[in-house]
Amino acid sequence: METLVTKKVSIVLRPIMIEVFDTAGRIRQKAHDLFMQYGLKSVSMNDIANSLGISKKTIYIYYADKDELVNAVVGTVIKKNQLLCETDRCNAVNAVHEIFLAVDMMKELFRSMNPSLLYDMQKYYPGAFKKFMEHKNDYLFGLMKANLKRGMEENLYRPDLDVDVLSRFRVECIILPFTPDFHNNVKANLAEIEEELTMHFLYGLVSEKGYKLILKYKEARHKKLTADAKK
Numbered sequence: 001m002e003t004l005v006t007k008k009v010s011i012v013l014r015p016i017m018i019e020v021f022d023t024a025g026r027i028r029q030k031a032h033d034l035f036m037q038y039g040l041k042s043v044s045m046n047d048i049a050n051s052l053g054i055s056k057k058t059i060y061i062y063y064a065d066k067d068e069l070v071n072a073v074v075g076t077v078i079k080k081n082q083l084l085c086e087t088d089r090c091n092a093v094n095a096v097h098e099i100f101l102a103v104d105m106m107k108e109l110f111r112s113m114n115p116s117l118l119y120d121m122q123k124y125y126p127g128a129f130k131k132f133m134e135h136k137n138d139y140l141f142g143l144m145k146a147n148l149k150r151g152m153e154e155n156l157y158r159p160d161l162d163v164d165v166l167s168r169f170r171v172e173c174i175i176l177p178f179t180p181d182f183h184n185n186v187k188a189n190l191a192e193i194e195e196e197l198t199m200h201f202l203y204g205l206v207s208e209k210g211y212k213l214i215l216k217y218k219e220a221r222h223k224k225l226t227a228d229a230k231k
Contacts, residue, residue: 040120095151110190156210
């Protein structure tokens with residue numbers, strides 16, 4: 001049974017907890033924005049503090065060091081990415097449609113992403129990089145396998161596909177544009193590169209029925225872009 005004292009304590013603690021959550025969340029979001037724009041290595045804790053108008057000591061109340069903050073940002077991005085992927089999978093009419101939805105999501109994600117992000121993570125933040133690799137090798141690999149099997153069952157993909165090989169190939173292609181040798185020699189942003197690679201992959205999967213769907217979805221997308229441009 002809740003006593004009057006307990007009620008008073010909960011009333012006092014509740015705003016404090018909300019304030020802690022809001023401050024930690026603001027720090028994490030600002031760090032995310034700066035990391036996406038400039039990469040991980042070049043953004044300091046001072047940069048994050050100055051952008052928020054707080055002291056660096058305030059950040060250390062919520063995050064012990066930059067490693068912990070990077071881990072928190074990466075963990076949040078992965079959870080959001082997985083939620084979006086599950087939403088797209090549920091909303092997709094078919095396997096080809098799911099790939100188109102994934103392209104839209106990746107374009108939004110990569111539009112403002114610094115190409116050095118993964119390289120910085122691998123070299124300077126191995127804990128966060130391990131978390132990302134588990135996401136890629138487990139979740140994204142499984143997601144791709146499910147899409148290939150779905151497409152084959154719907155007769156939209158060729159029936160002779162090696163699901164394991166192509167799923168592994170696809171998830172490796174996702175990180176290819178982040179390698180310095182690649183992005184330093186290609187005159188396109190990450191969003192454009194990812195769309196091109198994904199569509200190239202999709203064309204290699206589809207049956208004649210699936211190919212017609214690609215043309216249908218591309219035409220619909222072109223019409224929407226044209227209409228949006230006129231607004």
